[in-house]
Amino acid sequence: MEDTATPERQTKYCQSIEQTLGVLGHATNAEILLALRKSYPDLSATTIHRATARLASRGKIAIAPADNSGSMRYDSNTKPHDHFQCSVCGRLHDTDIKDKIIPILESTIDGCSISGQLLVTGACKKCTKGYKK
Ligand SMILES: [Zn+2]
Ligand SMILES: [Zn+2]
Numbered sequence: 001m002e003d004t005a006t007p008e009r010q011t012k013y014c015q016s017i018e019q020t021l022g023v024l025g026h027a028t029n030a031e032i033l034l035a036l037r038k039s040y041p042d043l044s045a046t047t048i049h050r051a052t053a054r055l056a057s058r059g060k061i062a063i064a065p066a067d068n069s070g071s072m073r074y075d076s077n078t079k080p081h082d083h084f085q086c087s088v089c090g091r092l093h094d095t096d097i098k099d100k101i102i103p104i105l106e107s108t109i110d111g112c113s114i115s116g117q118l119l120v121t122g123a124c125k126k127c128t129k130g131y132k133k
Pocket of ligand 2: 026064076077081082093
């Protein structure tokens, strides 16, 4: 599909995407599109796709762990951080456990060094009620 958005509109979309992601915290392109369609009914998935890719390459937004169905997800928090992901609803929570946990983990794996972000999974508070282990 041809992307017909003008550079001015692109800039406006980028700003709106940053704002929307700031509210949502973590979101897929589809979720961002759904939220922005309220203000821009003719917004296309292609435009969102390009805008989020551009924002991510500029470091304005970060890439978060994929959702439960494997869809790419973006993060409004651009500082390196770790995540808890609910295996039931897919919700992400930011956490900053690395500094405390890495020395403990490394001591249990013969001093191998851990890099990258940690992703811990389980059931979130909301889902814990109906969660079967
Ligand atoms: Zn949940
Ligand atoms: Zn995050």
